[in-house]
Amino acid sequence: MTTSAAEALRDGVLRDDRAAVDKAISLLVAFGDQASTGIGVSELARRAQLSKSTAHRVLGMLERNGVVERAGTGYRLGARLHELGQAVYPRRHEALRDRLLPHLTDLYELTRQTVHLAMLHGPDVVFPAKLYGHHSVLAPSRIGGRLPAHCTGVGKVLLAYDAEAAAQAVAVPLRQLTGSTITTSDDLLAELARIREVGVSFDHGESWSGLSCVAAPVFGPGRRVVAALSVAGQTGRIDLDRANVEVRRVSAAASQVLAKAAA
Structure with a gap:
């Protein structure tokens, strides 16, 4: 031949x-x-x-x-x-989910709204856990699902405290899910800087029209962001001021628990 x-x-x-x-x-x-x-x-x-x-x-x-x-x-x-x-996501995600589930439950009990636990996976955010509130709300999130990080409250707060992930996010075109989604790298970087200043991230219909949420970071050893918690609800019905207070409180408590466990 x-x-x-x-x-x-x-x-x-x-x-x-x-x-x-x-x-x-x-x-x-x-x-x-x-x-x-x-x-x-x-x-x-x-x-x-x-x-x-x-x-x-x-x-x-x-x-x-x-x-x-x-x-x-x-x-x-x-x-x-x-x-x-199951092998797509690191095993540490599962272990971390189990550690943070009690705090997610606390957040639900305080707000009675839909609450999420989220982690980064490449340019996306994944949802290892979600608890549904008493008020029905349409949302694209689901347990085990993933969404582009730049258009969710949890995703933006995770990117804000992870410079490497943020650099990867702005290196590719930003997918638009709604008319409110951030679609330029300059706008996203400016948003991430604001999030670091105030300590929380807001989503006003960026992933789903009519959905609003507030998210806060959970830090692990060395103040490295490892997860995010959020409260979500229908725009106009959810009290974001109250949700802001509660998600900050619960995320801070979760961060303290993780820090003590690593000490």
């Missing part, structure tokens, strides 16, 4: 490998809301825009690797995929 033929064959295999990955991902995304209950091969193939035979072949490969599993005559997402999802 000539060198050019070998290179062509190798390139062909690589293209096939990439195609297979693309097909597998398309199928996994196609499960949608039926990821845990199961869905038939024909419907998965239709959603993923694959032939039924190709979908069946790729699903068989995914099943052998534990990424999907049988659910009657169809398939559902498997345990291996859940394990991979």
Whole structure:
């Protein structure tokens, strides 16, 4: 076999490998809301825009690797995929969540509003825990979910006290979620400077129209920011002045607990 033929064959295999990955991902995304209950091969193939035979072949490969599993005559997402999802976030996030959950509960008891515990993960903020208030409020946050850090109260307060993360955030285009989202690096850096001056961050409809919140940092050993707590509610109904006082108080108490534990 000539060198050019070998290179062509190798390139062909690589293209096939990439195609297979693309097909597998398309199928996994196609499960949608039926990821845990199961869905038939024909419907998965239709959603993923694959032939039924190709979908069946790729699903068989995914099943052998534990990424999907049988659910009657169809398939559902498997345990291996859940394990991979858990591995995305550092184990310290889980340990820190457990340490801070009592403080999140305290914040809820003081405000009776929706409260969040959040941590940074790259340019995004993730929500290991959330407690829902008595008043229903629409919000894009969910437990285990993530949002761009620059357009949330918790995300901005975390960026304000983490220079490296802030530099990474402004190095890429800022995604706009609402008409109030900060979209320029200069505006974001100015906002982060204001947050460091006052010690808390406000979100006035930047992640979701009609949602307001106030967030404060939680510091670990060496005064390094490790998490943020926030109180959120419907704009015009939430008392942000009261929420400001309570989130400062609880975050400070949480920071003291973490500092003592590390001493």
